[in-house]
Amino acid sequence: MSDQRATIAEAVVAAAGAFTAEELHRSLAVSAPGIGLATVYRALGAMQEAGSVTQVGQRDGSTLLARCGRDGHHHHLVCTSCGRVIAIDCPLGGSLAGREVGDGHVITRHEITLYGLCADCRAHEED
Amino acid sequence: MSDQRATIAEAVVAAAGAFTAEELHRSLAVSAPGIGLATVYRALGAMQEAGSVTQVGQRDGSTLLARCGRDGHHHHLVCTSCGRVIAIDCPLGGSLAGREVGDGHVITRHEITLYGLCADCRAHEED
DNA sequence: GTGTATGTGAGAAGCGTTCTCACTTACGCC
DNA sequence: GGCGTAAGTGAGAACGCTTCTCACATACAC
Numbered sequence: 001m002s003d004q005r006a007t008i009a010e011a012v013v014a015a016a017g018a019f020t021a022e023e024l025h026r027s028l029a030v031s032a033p034g035i036g037l038a039t040v041y042r043a044l045g046a047m048q049e050a051g052s053v054t055q056v057g058q059r060d061g062s063t064l065l066a067r068c069g070r071d072g073h074h075h076h077l078v079c080t081s082c083g084r085v086i087a088i089d090c091p092l093g094g095s096l097a098g099r100e101v102g103d104g105h106v107i108t109r110h111e112i113t114l115y116g117l118c119a120d121c122r123a124h125e126e127d
Numbered sequence: 128m129s130d131q132r133a134t135i136a137e138a139v140v141a142a143a144g145a146f147t148a149e150e151l152h153r154s155l156a157v158s159a160p161g162i163g164l165a166t167v168y169r170a171l172g173a174m175q176e177a178g179s180v181t182q183v184g185q186r187d188g189s190t191l192l193a194r195c196g197r198d199g200h201h202h203h204l205v206c207t208s209c210g211r212v213i214a215i216d217c218p219l220g221g222s223l224a225g226r227e228v229g230d231g232h233v234i235t236r237h238e239i240t241l242y243g244l245c246a247d248c249r250a251h252e253e254d
Numbered sequence: 255g256t257g258t259a260t261g262t263g264a265g266a267a268g269c270g271t272t273c274t275c276a277c278t279t280a281c282g283c284c
Numbered sequence: 285g286g287c288g289t290a291a292g293t294g295a296g297a298a299c300g301c302t303t304c305t306c307a308c309a310t311a312c313a314c
Binding site: 058077079080086088089091092096099101102103104105106107108109110111112113114115116117118119122123 | 185204206207213215216218219223226228229230231232233234235236237238239240241242243244245246249250
């Protein structure tokens, strides 16, 4: 792994929540100037393939990513207050695959994105 | 409503399943040539605002739309065989809002996209 | 030293979407 | 009829995100 990729990996860890490639590039411009946008995209692509970074949605037309090394079937809760992304067990208990819904349609796969408040933001809201 | 918008609305109805703006524009180029891509985007935007067309995902970086006039809380099943989009009751029974998950996080909103086979394609598969 | 493989930065290119602009059409008013 | 206004249109430019291209750098094996 090159120095640049290590720096990008650190920046991903440092990012508390979801981020876009450009946001990461901007934050790197401060801590490690000189890393090109293309390099950021390449590194993020590799990390997505490796499974350490996941796509969690879209924002203003750009892809929203987040660090997530979790294995197995799970979904993500995006905190609408701080942007943090939290891995959550499937609220359907994995029972959906193969289930029949409506007039005989059968489900093979599903995608769920949850939005809400993380425990920290919820505690602050209650103050 | 202008002639063009009526034509576009017809094309949306004629489209069996999910489609992109460009696919719709291509199909219009055959049935009603001369309608500009910008007009298609404008009409689809108006239909989205009116609630007769809904965004159901992404394909190759472009937005996937489908006709859906259904009111109330529901989700969409995208048939992976024919591309048809079917409105489905929320498999969570609307019970998720306000529910607490994980370590005290609270959910306010969720998005679910289901993938599978519609009843027709399932019947054909079994042949 | 030489060759090869991999990664890099900069900028161009590609693509989906939106904006701009001149034009047309419909409508109301006199 | 003539006039003004508002809304919609087509064509193409512009925009933003992402990917590609290219020359260069680095590491390693022989």
